[in-house]
Structure formats: C-alpha cells, structure tokens
Amino acid sequence: MLLRALHKALECGLHLERRFEPWFRPQVDALVREPLAKAIQALINRRRVDEGLGLAEEKLLPGEEKFTQEIVDRMAAQMRNHFQPVRYERGGNTKTHGLVRGTFTVRDDVPGHMRHGIFAEPRSYPAWVRYSGPGPTVPRDIDDVGFGSMTIKLMGVQGPKLLDDEKFTQDLLCVNTPSFVTPDSRANATLQDWSLREMPVFYFLNPKDHHVLDFLMQGLWNETQYNPLGQYYYSCVPYLLGEGQAMQYAFYPKTEVYKKISGLPFHAPDNYLRENMIKTLAEKDVEFDILVQIQTDPFLMPIENAAVRWPEKLSPHVPVASLHIPKQKFDSPAQFAFVDNLVYTPWHCLKEHRPLGNQNRTRRTLYWELSKFRLKMNCKPHIEPKGDEVFE
Secondary structure, three states, rough: OOHHHHHHHHHHHHHHHHHHHHHHHHHHHHHHHHHHHHHHHHHHHHHHOOOOOOOOOOEEEEEEEHHHHHHHHHHHHHHHHHHOOOOOOOOOOOOOOEEEEEEEEOOOOOHHHOOOHOOOOOEEEEEEEEEEEEOOOOHHHHHHOOOOEEEEEEEOOOOOEOOOOOOEEEEEEEEEEOOOOOOHHHHHHHHHHHHOOOOOOOHOOOOOOOOOOOOOOHHHOOOOOOOHHOOEEEEEOOEEOOOOOOOEEEEEOOOOOOOOOOOOEEEEOOOOOHHHHHHHHHHOEEEEEEEEEEEOOOOOOOOOOOOOOOOOOOOEEEEEEEEOOOOOOOOHHHHHHHHOOOOOOOOOHHHOOOEHHHHHHHHHHHHHHHHHHHHHHHHHOOOOOOOOOOOO
C-alpha cells in the first residue's frame, strides 16, 4: 500500500509537470539535452562489459526463452485487466491517434553498400502509417507518459518474408526516443512485472535492481507531445541491411505541423493529438526523411543492448528514402475499425532486413502471440492490406 501511494504521488507529479512543460521544456532541451545524453551514455557504457562480438553478430541471452514467455504472459494479463472482449486494444503502442495513407519512396542516390532489401533500387511503396501512444492503457493524451510510436506497413514488397502470414508487406516500427526503455529481454520482463502491478516507475527506481541511468536517458525525450506528425522517430533496435551489416533507422520530420494544445494547463482535450493531426492533414501534406545508421563499432553500437544510443559521431545518419503523407481525412469510424484488423511486427520483413538482438527475437514471439490473442478476443480477422482500401 505504501509503494502504491508513493507511485501515485509520483504519477500525479508527472501529470502536473506535463501540463506546464510547453512553457519551458523546448528551451531546456535545446540547451542541455545533448550534453546530458552524452554524459549519461558514457556512464552506461562504463558499466557494460565488452563481450567481443563482431559487427552484426548476435549472442543469445541466458534464459532468453523464459524471459520472452514471462513478457508474453504479463502483457496478456495486462490486456485482460484493462479491456473487455470485442474491445481489446494492443498490449503495447496501445492508443491509436490515427491511421493515415502514405507513400514511401527510395532515393536514387542511396550509397552502394546500403542498397539492400527495400533500399535496393529507387521506387515507391504505398504505406499505412499508424500513430499511437505507448500503453498499456488508453489515457487522456496529456496524462500519457510522454512518448509515442509510428508503425509503417509498406505494401507491394516482393520476395519471401520471414513470417508467412503476410506475403507482400514490410513493417517498420519506431518510437520517439533514440534508445529503448529496457536494455534487454531480461530487464523487459522485470518492467512488465512492475507494469502488471501498475507501478512501472519502480522498475527504474528499485534500489535492489535499479535502472536509474536508463530512466534519466528516457526522461530526456519523454515530454509533453504536441502532434505525432511532427516528431522524430527511431528504430532503437538493429536490423540487417544485407548480410553481415547492421543498421538502425530513423524518421526525421520536414514539415511544420499544428502544435497548439488548447486549454492548458488543466483543460486540454482528451484526444488533442488526434485533433492536431486532423487539423494538419486538412491543410497540408506532411513529409519525413528516412535515414539509416550503419553499425561501425560492435561495443559502442551494440546489437544486444537496446538502451545504448548509437553515436552519430561514429556513424552519421544517411538519407535513403522519404515518407510522403498527403492531405487526407482519416477519422471515419470505418477507418479506425480497420486499424483493429492490422498486425504490425518487425518480422514482417525481407531476409535482408532480419531483426537483430534479444529484444527483437522476443518481439517475434510477443507480437505473434499478442496479436492472435487480441484478434481472437475481438472476433476480428487478420487482414493483409493492399493499400487500395476505401472507407466511407
């Protein structure tokens, strides 16, 4: 009871702070975020052990299968606790702000060593792009933990895939923090345990097994959100880019979007992020640059530790494609219902982009099991989209 009371107090303090952030956070970020991130990352690296892995080399985590099953079980239990049959949301990346149409276009000047998989040649793919909050609940936007996700499903992608439930798609998953919330699947299982108990902050602050440095690193990017269409997004975890070469990717916004939050500090609309997306796409197209970062140092740019931010100094981000989201109306009930039929997983991919690392290996089982569970509880079929869907 004491822990719950303390957690509630911390949560209330965070919610209060989020309501005042727009008046000071941008200035603070511009001044100190990058220096603090470098200092925190240096401290994280000092605690790590160099396992002598090579570029794009993986190593199984001891107990990995057990941790994966624990994550699946705990996230499924959270879904049961929070949702009712036929109204189940996703266990993670839970609240849908919007699903929009887009076009993913590969550039014609991609460097030769990056021309693999979907980046092999200049061409365009239709895309369904889902913007969402982290979950595991569906709170008012101002009461969320301060970050979001963008998941992109490319269609018309030829070639055999690592999962055979979809034949012509390639999924790209990213969030707007450049490092992941947990370093590995073992830690993720612990986080889900605390989350199931509805006290996730104590995953970071537990004195017997603390993750304070990860907490601080995440905190540099967890902030009041304004508009999902204007955020930076990062894969956080690595993928192959052809055999023997690992990459991470990022989406950088290029368009000025609507960012006003009416009613602050205490009367912000429950779904203002969706409303700001609607206002933006009623007036203009939106563009993102897609950039790829190649692993050049196996220790400072690890495969098996997702909480480490890959240094730009060691490997600059290289533009390889663009994402164009045209002006559109996307808030019809039919289009939101269609989201429930879609399944996103990093394992919907070509072999040239095989997901790497223990967190990605866990995601293969996790996303498969939870998507089947969600669709079953909602009596919904899994649909592989083609991109030509029409909604009233």
